[in-house]
Amino acid sequence: MLAGIIALGIGLLAFLPQYGTNLTLQKDGTIKIYPAYDVFFHLAVANELTHSIPPQAPVFAGQPLNYHYGMDLAVAMFANATGLPTEDLLFRFMPALFLTLSILSVFCFARAWLNSGYFGALVAFLVFFGEDFSFVPGFFLGEKTDWSIFFFKVPTVLSLFYINAMLPALGLLFAGFFCLQRYLRERTTAWLILSTVLFVGLVEVKLFTAAHIMCCLGIGAIIYGLVFKALDLFRVAALTAILTIPFVLSVFLHNRGGAHFVTAFVPWTYVSNAMTAMGMKNWFANSFAFAAIALPLYLIGCLGLRILGIPRVLGAIVRPTGPSGLRFVLALFVVTGVIITLMVQIVPADSVNAYNNSAWFLAQSKYVMWLFSVEVLQKLCRRSVIKRQSRAVVGFTLTTAAIALSIPSTVQHFLLERYPNRVHGSSTNSANQSYSKDVVEALAHLKQEARPGDVVLPGKNLLGPVLALTKCRVPLGYFAMYLVSKNDFLERAKAEKMFWRSWKLGRIRDEILKEADVRFIILDKRSENVPSVLPSSIVEIFSNSEYALFQVTL
Numbered sequence: 001m002l003a004g005i006i007a008l009g010i011g012l013l014a015f016l017p018q019y020g021t022n023l024t025l026q027k028d029g030t031i032k033i034y035p036a037y038d039v040f041f042h043l044a045v046a047n048e049l050t051h052s053i054p055p056q057a058p059v060f061a062g063q064p065l066n067y068h069y070g071m072d073l074a075v076a077m078f079a080n081a082t083g084l085p086t087e088d089l090l091f092r093f094m095p096a097l098f099l100t101l102s103i104l105s106v107f108c109f110a111r112a113w114l115n116s117g118y119f120g121a122l123v124a125f126l127v128f129f130g131e132d133f134s135f136v137p138g139f140f141l142g143e144k145t146d147w148s149i150f151f152f153k154v155p156t157v158l159s160l161f162y163i164n165a166m167l168p169a170l171g172l173l174f175a176g177f178f179c180l181q182r183y184l185r186e187r188t189t190a191w192l193i194l195s196t197v198l199f200v201g202l203v204e205v206k207l208f209t210a211a212h213i214m215c216c217l218g219i220g221a222i223i224y225g226l227v228f229k230a231l232d233l234f235r236v237a238a239l240t241a242i243l244t245i246p247f248v249l250s251v252f253l254h255n256r257g258g259a260h261f262v263t264a265f266v267p268w269t270y271v272s273n274a275m276t277a278m279g280m281k282n283w284f285a286n287s288f289a290f291a292a293i294a295l296p297l298y299l300i301g302c303l304g305l306r307i308l309g310i311p312r313v314l315g316a317i318v319r320p321t322g323p324s325g326l327r328f329v330l331a332l333f334v335v336t337g338v339i340i341t342l343m344v345q346i347v348p349a350d351s352v353n354a355y356n357n358s359a360w361f362l363a364q365s366k367y368v369m370w371l372f373s374v375e376v377l378q379k380l381c382r383r384s385v386i387k388r389q390s391r392a393v394v395g396f397t398l399t400t401a402a403i404a405l406s407i408p409s410t411v412q413h414f415l416l417e418r419y420p421n422r423v424h425g426s427s428t429n430s431a432n433q434s435y436s437k438d439v440v441e442a443l444a445h446l447k448q449e450a451r452p453g454d455v456v457l458p459g460k461n462l463l464g465p466v467l468a469l470t471k472c473r474v475p476l477g478y479f480a481m482y483l484v485s486k487n488d489f490l491e492r493a494k495a496e497k498m499f500w501r502s503w504k505l506g507r508i509r510d511e512i513l514k515e516a517d518v519r520f521i522i523l524d525k526r527s528e529n530v531p532s533v534l535p536s537s538i539v540e541i542f543s544n545s546e547y548a549l550f551q552v553t554l
Contacts, residue, residue, distance in 0.1 A: 001118070001121040002117075002124065005107075005121065005125050005128070006100050006103050006104075008129070009100075009103060010096050010100070012414060013092075013096055013161070015414070015418060016414070016417050016418060017034045017417070017418065018034040018039060018091070018162065018417070019091050019092060020091075021034075022034045023087040025440075029437035029440060030434040030435060030436055030437055031440055031469075032433075033433050033434055033468070036162075036163070037479065038162060038163045038164065039091075039163055039468070040463075040467045040477070040478050041059065041467075041477075041479050042072055043087060043090055043467060043468055044058040044059060044467040044478075045058060045065065045067070045072040046072040046079070046086045046089075046090055047086050047471040048065070048076075048471070048473070049069065049072055049073050049076035050076045050086065050452065050471065051452035052453055057473075057480070057483050058472075058474065058477070059467070059476070059477030059478055059479060059480045060476060060477065060483055060484050060488075060489075060492070061455040061473040061516045061517065061518075062516060062517065063483060065483070067482075068165065068204050068205055068206060068207045070165065070168070070201065070204035071098070071165040071168050071169075071205055072090075074094060075090045075094050078093070078094065087468065090163070091163075095167070098168045098171065099128075099160075099167060102167055102170050102171030102174070104171075105170075105171040105174040105175040106124045106128075106174045107120050107124040108120075108174075108175075108178050109174045109177045109178040109181065110124060110174075112178060112181055113371055113375075114375060114378055116378060118395065119374050119377070119378045122377075123370050123374045126305075126370045126402065126403075126406055127156075127370050128157070129157060129407055130306075130370065130402075130403075130406035130410070131148050131155065131156065131304060131406060131407065131408075131409035131413070132148055132155075132301060132303065132304035133300065133301045133302075133305075134147035134150070134151040134152055134301060134409045135408035135409045135412065137151055137277075137278045138150075138409070138412070141278070141279065146158075146412070146413055147409045148409045148413060150277055151274055151277045151278060151301065152270070152274055152298070152301055152302040153270055153359065154302055154362045154363050155363070156363050156367060157410050157413055158413060159363060161414075161417075165206045166209075169205045169206030170367060172198050172201055172202050172209075173198075173202065173364075175198050176198035176202075176213070179191050179194040179195035179198060180195040180236060180329075181324075181326055183195055183232070184233075184324045184325070187232065192235060192236060192239065196236060196240045196243055197243070199213055199214065199217070200243045200247065203244060203247040203248070204247065208360040208361065208364070209360070209364055210244075212333060212361055212364055214240060214241070214244065216332045216333045216336060217233065217240060219332060220325045220328050220329040220332060221233040221234040221236070221237035221325075222234075223320065223328070224325040224328070228320075228322045228325075233329070260348065260485065261346055261348055261357070262346075262348075262349045263344055263345070263346050264344065264345045264347075265343065266343075266344065266345040267342065267343045268295070269342075269345065269356070270298065270302075270341065270342060270359075271290075271295055271298040271342065272294075274297075274301065274302070275297075275298075280294075299338070303369065305373060305406050306366060306369040306370060306372075308372075308376045308377070309372025309374075309375065309376055312331075313331045313335060313369065313372050314335075316328055316330070316331035317335060330372075331372070333364070334365045334369045334372070335365075336361070336365075337361040337362050337364050337365025337366075337368075338361075338362055340358055340362070341358045341362035341365075344358050348482060348486070349486065354481075374402075377398045377399075377402060380398060381394050381395045381398055436546070438545060438547055439465055439546070440469070442542060442544060442547035442548075443465050443469040443470060443522075444469075445542040446466070446470055446520060446549055447469065447470045447471075449520070449541065449551070450470060450471075450519065450520055452471040452472075453471070453473060454472050454519040455472065455475060455516050455517050455518045455520075456472040456518070456520045456521070456522060457474070457496070457499070457512070457513070457518045457520070457521045457522075457552075458474060458522050459521075459522060459523030459524050459527065459528045460524055460527045460528065461524065462522055462523065462524065462547075463477055463478070466522065472520070475492060475496060475512055475518065476492050476493055476496055492512065492516070495515065496512055498511075499512050500528060503528060504529055506531040506532065507531075510537075510554060513554055514554055518552050519551065519552055520549065520551055520552060521538065521550040521552060522547065522549050523547065523548055523550075524546060524547055525543075525546060526546060537553050538550050538551070539551050539553070
């Protein structure tokens with residue numbers, strides 16, 4: 001069963017266009033591309049890490065990279081060790097490795113938690129392929145876009161199959177749970193060190209996951225130390241905090257000139273948005289109706305079958321037991337994740353309409369909550385019958401029902417990913433886009449002339465190809481607004497805009513060239529005219545029917 005789950009996951013990686021066929025050379029000399037911002041960003045970071053540690057931000061030349069890059073560092077290390085292209089590693093080899101290790105990690109902990117390999121495998125399946133109840137309003141309202149995104153906005157499957165650090169972070173998290181469980185049982189130093197190292201490693205893989213589990217460990221350590229006089233959790237929390245200090249200091253120092261994120265108390269935004277999406281915006285005008293109907297309706301829809309575990313989660317918090325604090329920590333992880341997402345907003349300062357990063361806390365809670373929900377199914381199975389044969393029938397029936405209620409939104413999501421007639425976030429993705437033979441030729445010449453880390457100013461529609469096909473940096477690229485201060489971002493955006501406006505008029509403004517230390521300019525001759533007279537500092541070194549490449553020596 002476990003092998004089947006792993007095979008299903010790897011098969012889906014080959015099925016999805018952002019993995020199996022992404023950045024593959026076609027017979028006609030073109031390169032197939034899945035043009036999602038995450039693809040370009042993570043590939044650019046991985047390329048940066050092959051030649052620069054600590055790295056600069058490849059999408060904002062001159063700025064240190066203040067983003068967790070553990071996943072991309074693994075890609076860069078394998079690239080340097082094996083000589084394989086970073087695109088093959090990021091899209092084909094490493095996702096399969098991360099997926100396999102994460103499924104095994106979830107299974108090992110779930111099996112130990114439930115004392116059952118069968119139900120442990122069910123947890124692993126539901127963590128990776130179980131979604132919410134968004135298919136219910138999706139069916140009734142005839143919604144054609146991604147249901148789990150459109151209605152409740154906290155999907156879990158998408159994050160694991162979308163070039164996101166959540167995939168390896170999930171493996172680290174559950175591996176940390178497994179080691180913590182063994183330490184609390186055996187109280188050996190080896191398990192203590194392993195659990196803390198895994199939790200600390202999350203800081204460089206998924207910062208929000210690291211902060212989430214560390215806070216829960218700290219609260220659990222305090223409560224169990226005061227109530228039960230048990231210091232095991234305190235040892236784990238203290239050692240984790242000590243080992244985390246260097247990473248926290250590094251993040252703080254790198255963010256001094258970076259984007260400033262604010263945490264604001266903005267309650268029930270996700271609930272209100274869901275009611276609007278379901279056409280019930282004006283149904284809950286008064287506070288009582290909102291709290292009594294809208295909030296429970298959102299939680300049921302967003303959590304899906306995980307709602308079975310709510311009584312056990314709340315019971316673990318209200319009635320903590322003395323032998324082990326792990327159940328309390330996991331239940332606290334679930335509850336705090338829900339509360340944080342529903343009550344606060346984490347966005348860049350002065351960008352209130354940006355993506356709300358508090359969603360990650362609820363998503364992380366939903367992964368862990370499957371443990372409590374499957375625990376309920378296991379208990380129902382054991383209580384229902386006595387005969388072994390009947391128990392197998394009941395177990396199979398419960399498993400089938402659980403899967404049937406949890407995968408409709410997942411199936412719809414994968415079908416939309418494979419056949420993308422959809423609206424996805426702010427980007428317009430297509431599995432059938434490609435880079436022409438001319439642009440591939442121009443980028444190949446740039447790759448030959450440029451050194452890793454050189455800065456390239458790309459013309460219209462060439463930002464993605466530069467980041468994907470070279471190891472160069474750009475003055476301004478995807479997600480740069482989340483890496484630098486708003487003023488720095490706006491100033492450089494204005495300078496880049498003024499450069500191209502003057503270029504088309506036959507004049508050269510070199511402010512951005514000097515400020516970002518630009519070494520090359522590449523442009524589409526059909527959209528950016530080449531001035532008849534260029535200064536001696538800008539020399540054309542390549543040209544074909546559509547593209548031109550210039551070297552800058554200032």
